[in-house]
Amino acid sequence: MELREIEIFLTLAEELHFGRTAERLHLTQSRVSQSIKQQERKLGAPLFDRNNRVVRLTDLGIQLRSDLVPGYRQIQDAVARASATGRGLAGVLRVGVQAAWSGDLVLAAAAAFGVANPDCDIQIREVPLSDPFGGLHAGQLDLQLTIRPAAEPDLTVGPVIFSLPRMLVIASGHPFAQRPAISIEDLADVCMVTVAGPPDYWVNHHLPPQTPSGRPIPRGPAVAEWETAWAQVASGKGAFFASNWAAGDRYHYSRSGLSFVAIPDAPPLEWGLLWRTNAETVMLTSFVKAILEQREATLTRD
Known part of the structure; x- marks a missing residue:
């Protein structure tokens, strides 16, 4: 049997409907019927029992389907892998x-x-x-x-x-934690935990050295990872930034002692x-x- 004949037989064995098989394989219904008849002539026995209302596999058809499926799937998988590799998707x-x-x-x-x-x-x-x-x-x-x-x-x-909107992460006992929002100018009244390692332009973007009016923003201890930042904040050694998603119910940091305060005039993260x-x-x-x-x-x- 040719590969196309195998494909037609296995598709009809799955659909049990000549019209749907033809549509799925982009063939005419007569082409599907002709292929099955040719296969049956070669094998010397019918593969399907069919009448105007129903199509069923014969015992020979069931046996042939069981024998063909593993090999056909191997061929399909091999072609798919080759295609993925050729397209760079491997x-x-x-x-x-x-x-x-x-x-x-x-x-x-x-x-x-x-x-x-x-x-x-x-x-x-x-x-x-x-x-x-x-x-x-x-x-x-x-x-x-x-x-x-x-x-x-x-x-x-x-x-x-x-x-995402930027928020200030502050110790729950800090006065800012009792406010619904603060401004960038208020950052002059809090020490900001900074980050050790990133380029200066990155640090200054997130932790500007001064407010828009020119008031200096104090910088506190430098950290290298998120968890250390939250520990410094919770212990009252400074404040840090986070997004509103980080403050939300799904992603709220589990460490106790942290409060999140909106900064409406700050640029988003x-x-x-x-x-x-x-x-x-x-x-x-x-x-x-x-x-x-x-x-x-x-x-x-x-």
């Missing part, structure tokens, strides 16, 4: 995330992407707060969902995934995609699309 893609709540989006995108592209292995890794671009620079990561800004000459700045400019692949761009689709689904649910 192999490992290492994706970095910089916070647990943003990692949820990447995990969901990876799950959906894996179903459609089973030969792609999406490996998700945490990006240190203190080294937001090191993994990409060193070639240890291929793609990253991270906090902007990013002004690195060897990195491509991809689409913004989230633009932007989370976007980055990748090495000289390492853009079909798999990478396809997964970027998957993240964007998952983001739209998330925003729709919310």
